[in-house]
Amino acid sequence: MSNSLENLEQSFQDRIDRGEKIEPKDWMPDRYRKTHIRQISQHAHSEIVGMLPEGNWITRAPSLRRKVALLAKVQDEAGHGLYLYSATETLGITRDELTEQLLAGKAKYSSIFNYPTLSWADIGAIGWLVDGAAIINQVMLTRTSFGPYARAMVRICKEESFHQRQGFEIMLTLCRGTEAQKQMAQYALDRWWWPCLMMFGPPDAESTHTEQSMKWKIKLKTNDELRQQMVDQTVPQAELLGLTIPDPHLKWNESRGHYDFGEIDWDEFWRVVKGNGPCNKERLEARRKAWEEGAWVREAALAYAEKEAERTAVSAAV
Numbered sequence: 001m002s003n004s005l006e007n008l009e010q011s012f013q014d015r016i017d018r019g020e021k022i023e024p025k026d027w028m029p030d031r032y033r034k035t036h037i038r039q040i041s042q043h044a045h046s047e048i049v050g051m052l053p054e055g056n057w058i059t060r061a062p063s064l065r066r067k068v069a070l071l072a073k074v075q076d077e078a079g080h081g082l083y084l085y086s087a088t089e090t091l092g093i094t095r096d097e098l099t100e101q102l103l104a105g106k107a108k109y110s111s112i113f114n115y116p117t118l119s120w121a122d123i124g125a126i127g128w129l130v131d132g133a134a135i136i137n138q139v140m141l142t143r144t145s146f147g148p149y150a151r152a153m154v155r156i157c158k159e160e161s162f163h164q165r166q167g168f169e170i171m172l173t174l175c176r177g178t179e180a181q182k183q184m185a186q187y188a189l190d191r192w193w194w195p196c197l198m199m200f201g202p203p204d205a206e207s208t209h210t211e212q213s214m215k216w217k218i219k220l221k222t223n224d225e226l227r228q229q230m231v232d233q234t235v236p237q238a239e240l241l242g243l244t245i246p247d248p249h250l251k252w253n254e255s256r257g258h259y260d261f262g263e264i265d266w267d268e269f270w271r272v273v274k275g276n277g278p279c280n281k282e283r284l285e286a287r288r289k290a291w292e293e294g295a296w297v298r299e300a301a302l303a304y305a306e307k308e309a310e311r312t313a314v315s316a317a318v
C-alpha cells in the first residue's frame with residue numbers, strides 16, 4: 001500500500017474512532033463503500049421483498065381495521081425500501097443496477113422473507129417477531145458510521161415500532177380468543193421462531209464481515225449479541241401471551257444474566273440464503289413480474305420528465 005493511501009486510511013479510521021459521521025462526498029476506502037452498497041442494498045431489497053408475505057393477506061384481513069393497519073404497514077415498507085435505495089445511490093450506484101442485481105439473484109435479501117404466511121396469525125407473528133428482530137438490529141444502525149444510512153434508520157425505527165405493536169396486538173387478540181385462535185397463534189410462533197433468530201446472520205465465528213464492520217462502526221454489536229437480545233426481550237412477551245417458545249433448551253441462566261437457548265439449524269439457514277428456501281423462487285418471480293409490468297410506468301415517467309425539461313428550456317429561452 002502506498003504511503004499516501006495508508007495515511008488516508010488512517011485518518012479515515014481516526015474519524016470513525018472519534019465518532020464522526022462519514023458523508024457520501026467524503027473520502028472513504030473502497031471496501032467501506034462496497035460494504036455499504038452490499039449491506040444497505042440488501043436491506044432495501046429485504047424491505048421490498050418483505051412486502052410479499054404480508055401482501056398475501058391484505059385481501060383476507062379479518063376486519064376493516066386490520067386491513068387498514070396492514071395496508072399502512074406494507075406501504076411503510078415500500079417507503080423504507082425507497083429511502084434505503086436512495087442512501088445506496090449516494091455511494092455511486094444506480095437504482096436500476098441494484099434492481100438488476102436482485103433480479104439476477106446476485107444480491108441477497110433477508111432469509112426470513114422466504115417463508116410462507118399460512119394463516120392470519122402469521123401476520124401477527126411477523127409484526128411481533130420479524131419487526132421485533134428488525135428493530136433490535138436497526139436501533140443499533142441509527143448510530144452507524146455512514147450518515148445517510150444512520151439518518152434513514154431513525155425514521156424507519158419509529159415506523160417499525162408501530163409495526164411491532166400491531167403484530168403483538170394481533171397475537172394478543174388471538175391468544176385471548178377461542179382455543180382454535182390460540183392454537184393458530186402458537187402454530188405461527190412455532191414456525192417463525194427459529195427463522196427469526198436466523199435473521200441476525202451466522203454465528204460470530206462464521207461471520208465474514210463482522211470484524212471489519214465493527215472496526216468501521218457499521219455494526220456496533222455482533223450477530224450473536226443481537227440474537228441474544230432478541231431472545232431475552234421476547235421470552236417475557238411470549239409468557240404474557242401464554243405461548244410456548246418451541247425450544248426445550250430455553251432456560252434463564254442466572255450467572256450470565258441471559259437466557260440460554262438451543263442450537264440453530266444453520267444448514268437450514270444456508271439453504272435458504274443460497275436460494276433453496278420454501279419461497280425463494282416465488283419471491284424472485286414476483287419481483288421480476290412487477291419489474292416487467294412496471295416498464296411502461298418507467299417509460300412514461302421518463303418521457304414526461306423529458307417533456308418537462310424541454311418546456312422549461314423553451315420558457316427560459318423566451
Ligand code: FAQ
Pocket residue numbers: 038039042043044046047050051077108109110111112126130131134137198199200201202206207208209210213223273
Ligand atoms: N439473510 O458476515 P455476515 C426487515 C449473509 S429488514 C440472508 O454476518 P453482515 C423489515 C450476509 O449478507 C431485514 N443473508 O454479514 C421488515 C453475508 O453474505 P454476503 C433486513 C444473510 O452483513 C419487517 C453472509 O451471510 N435487515 O425485516 C443473512 O456483516 C417485516 C455472512 O454474514 C437488514 O438487512 C440473512 N438473515 O451481517 C420488512 C439490516 N444474514 O453479503 C417487512 C441490515 C447474513 O457476503 C416485514 N443488515 N447473511 O454475500 C445487517 O445488519 C447485516 O447485513 C446482517 C448480516 C446482520 C443481516
